[in-house]
Amino acid sequence: MQFEVTAMTDVPCAPKRALKAAPADELLAIPDPRSDDRRPLRQPLHPDISEELIERLVRGFYEKVRADPELGPIFAAKIGDDWEPHLQKMFDFWSSITRMTGRYRGKPNAVHSRLKNVEPEHFLRWLALFRETTRDLCAPEVSAIFIDRAERIGESLQLTMFFDPANPGRILSLKETPT
Numbered sequence: 001m002q003f004e005v006t007a008m009t010d011v012p013c014a015p016k017r018a019l020k021a022a023p024a025d026e027l028l029a030i031p032d033p034r035s036d037d038r039r040p041l042r043q044p045l046h047p048d049i050s051e052e053l054i055e056r057l058v059r060g061f062y063e064k065v066r067a068d069p070e071l072g073p074i075f076a077a078k079i080g081d082d083w084e085p086h087l088q089k090m091f092d093f094w095s096s097i098t099r100m101t102g103r104y105r106g107k108p109n110a111v112h113s114r115l116k117n118v119e120p121e122h123f124l125r126w127l128a129l130f131r132e133t134t135r136d137l138c139a140p141e142v143s144a145i146f147i148d149r150a151e152r153i154g155e156s157l158q159l160t161m162f163f164d165p166a167n168p169g170r171i172l173s174l175k176e177t178p179t
């Protein structure tokens with residue numbers, strides 16, 4: 001018996017395509033598959049999310065972080081007194097996540113894994129200050145977008161930093177429980 005072998009690449013519906021890893025910012029900005037989110041890529045997640053809003057949000061948030069008795073010393077130990085480079089990086093980070101600009105090129109999981117003296121509970125405090133800041137500065141539907149992204153990224157950071165199969169309860173859910 002004879003078989004005719006046709007290369008897959010000759011089949012019209014199987015275009016040749018090189019496999020390429022998605023840039024980190026696109027991975028971070030993957031829409032929630034449970035949501036009915038069909039906007040094309042590279043558009044802000046909401047028309048009100050401007051660079052100016054991101055800058056106000058980030059500056060306001062880190063003011064609180066610096067003054068916080070739990071979080072302040074952890075950041076001070078890494079960042080010292082010159083906060084401007086960190087703030088600029090965080091503008092890029094949130095711009096990539098919420099405006100799809102691709103400006104952030106870092107590796108937050110690797111950076112956080114190297115931090116000492118950070119515990120899962122710190123993420124609860126971080127999120128509490130972040131929620132407070134976004135709710136003070138943004139309309140409810142806009143703050144909901146920032147908070148949702150922070151909760152999901154925070155859980156992913158915790159998994160990289162603290163996952164222990166013998167103690168899966170160490171990872172804390174960051175989703176706000178309805179009151």
Ligand code: HEM
Binds near residue numbers: 071122126154
């Ligand atoms: C949802 C929660 C969090 C998000 C989205 C987040 C995001 C980020 C990002 C994007 C950076 C910049 C990484 C880079 O250098 O490219 C960063 C840096 C940093 N984060 Fe977080 N973070 C979170 C929670 C925390 C928590 C809970 C702590 C500690 C209590 C923390 C401490 C730090 C510190 C100290 C740096 C500076 C590291 C350095 O410059 O070496 N973060 N964070």
